[in-house]
Amino acid sequence: AQSVTQLDSQVPVFEEAPVELRCNYSSSVSVYLFWYVQYPNQGLQLLLKYLSGSTLVKGINGFEAEFNKSQTSFHLRKPSVHISDTAEYFCAVSATGTASKLTFGTGTRLQVTL
Amino acid sequence: DTEVTQTPKHLVMGMTNKKSLKCEQHMGHRAMYWYKQKAKKPPELMFVYSYEKLSINESVPSRFSPECPNSSLLNLHLHALQPEDSALYLCASSQEWTARGYTFGSGTRLTVV
Numbered sequence: 001a002q003s004v005t006q007l008d009s010q011v012p013v014f015e016e017a018p019v020e021l022r023c024n025y026s027s028s029v030s031v032y033l034f035w036y037v038q039y040p041n042q043g044l045q046l047l048l049k050y051l052s053g054s055t056l057v058k059g060i061n062g063f064e065a066e067f068n069k070s071q072t073s074f075h076l077r078k079p080s081v082h083i084s085d086t087a088e089y090f091c092a093v094s095a096t097g098t099a100s101k102l103t104f105g106t107g108t109r110l111q112v113t114l
Numbered sequence: 115d116t117e118v119t120q121t122p123k124h125l126v127m128g129m130t131n132k133k134s135l136k137c138e139q140h141m142g143h144r145a146m147y148w149y150k151q152k153a154k155k156p157p158e159l160m161f162v163y164s165y166e167k168l169s170i171n172e173s174v175p176s177r178f179s180p181e182c183p184n185s186s187l188l189n190l191h192l193h194a195l196q197p198e199d200s201a202l203y204l205c206a207s208s209q210e211w212t213a214r215g216y217t218f219g220s221g222t223r224l225t226v227v
Contacts, residue, residue, distance in 0.1 A: 051214060101170070102213040
């Protein structure tokens, strides 16, 4: 089975500052990795995903993440945040292949202020 | 059409009521999922349908009854729910039963009174 740890439950940051949201995973098999964003009272939107290939993944809204197999990490970064980035961010993992469950981390609340 | 549509968006029901949640997609996806999300928690998988067959039931109480009448539609029938069942219910779909690319709906906010 796979598991995900998001150590930071909340990350406060000023507008236009850079941000990094941390995600570590555990798995005995190859994995797919994902970051989803959830705005208040909405569903989940896929920000980016790592399936294979280049370890640096670029997503929507200026976010990017780097897959580090040796450190079992998939941290999410943005060089300059906006007020509109305030939301809940979930890291998720699944085993590769079919019939695999998507397991979510506990989430990180990104709070952007002026 | 690249959306998963869930109806209703909000539902308040009594503990003796019977209601249904509906999820629809027209992307040709053959796997559909129900998740339950409590406040300030991550989504938790309830059911997986693959090619209209129930493939996973995550030990969900029988008061939740899923149904997949066709490849585009997924229902969740609710009966005799408890207040602790109040949550956001999310539907998702993917081309095949793989996590490579899920599309989530915006959810149904359920309150049991």
